[in-house]
Amino acid sequence: xxxxxxxxxxxxxxxxxxxxxxxxxxxxxxxxxxxxxxxxxxxxxxxxxxxxxxxxxxxxxxxxxxxxxxxxxxxxxxxxxxxxxxxxxxxxxxxxxxxxxxxxxxxxxxxxxx
Amino acid sequence: xxxxxxxxxxxxxxxxxxxxxxxxxxxxxxxxxxxxxxxxxxxxxxxxxxxxxxxxxxxxxxxxxxxxxxxxxxxxxxxxxxxxxxxxxxxxxxxxxxxxxxxxxxxxxxxxxxx
Numbered sequence: 001x002x003x004x005x006x007x008x009x010x011x012x013x014x015x016x017x018x019x020x021x022x023x024x025x026x027x028x029x030x031x032x033x034x035x036x037x038x039x040x041x042x043x044x045x046x047x048x049x050x051x052x053x054x055x056x057x058x059x060x061x062x063x064x065x066x067x068x069x070x071x072x073x074x075x076x077x078x079x080x081x082x083x084x085x086x087x088x089x090x091x092x093x094x095x096x097x098x099x100x101x102x103x104x105x106x107x108x109x110x111x112x113x114x
Numbered sequence: 115x116x117x118x119x120x121x122x123x124x125x126x127x128x129x130x131x132x133x134x135x136x137x138x139x140x141x142x143x144x145x146x147x148x149x150x151x152x153x154x155x156x157x158x159x160x161x162x163x164x165x166x167x168x169x170x171x172x173x174x175x176x177x178x179x180x181x182x183x184x185x186x187x188x189x190x191x192x193x194x195x196x197x198x199x200x201x202x203x204x205x206x207x208x209x210x211x212x213x214x215x216x217x218x219x220x221x222x223x224x225x226x227x228x229x
Binding site: 033035040041042043044045048058059088090092098099100102103105107108 | 166
């Protein structure tokens, strides 16, 4: 059981480039989400999904796209990277989006946009 | 909108001693949960403890316990017998019961346990 995995661990992008951050879980969790963590800040929700084919926006969705074609995978796409998107990105999953369920976090992807 | 405030950016404690991290929150809801998450230098976010707002009894998990004051909207974390492995960022978080689908985090407290 690998839990929640994220790739890559670290990425450098130039302004305007696009890329996809990968997130996968092998726990058959229906709920998956993406957060970003900036220095001196707590985590903020970008997008979330309550099941395959269903996604919705979180607190800071601008500049990011998501899709959920399978239960296991929830990729986060940066369409045109900007320096303001320099951050650490965490993917999380749980059986349901309820507070009774423990959310499991991946190890994070550190992104630097120059 | 819910907000979570952690007023102590950094704290330190000697090994084997007790330390308390503070958290206050603001909400007009009655049904919610509060959490403390630990983020060690590895960056992996780990759930430490969870409190249901409708339960008056404070949650405990081994050396970790909370002091939940619902009327004051206060939710502090007490770590007893501090260990070097407790060195980490600690985040207080809030989640509504039903329909919220998101954790709202505070800015975190950096705890250092000194030998």
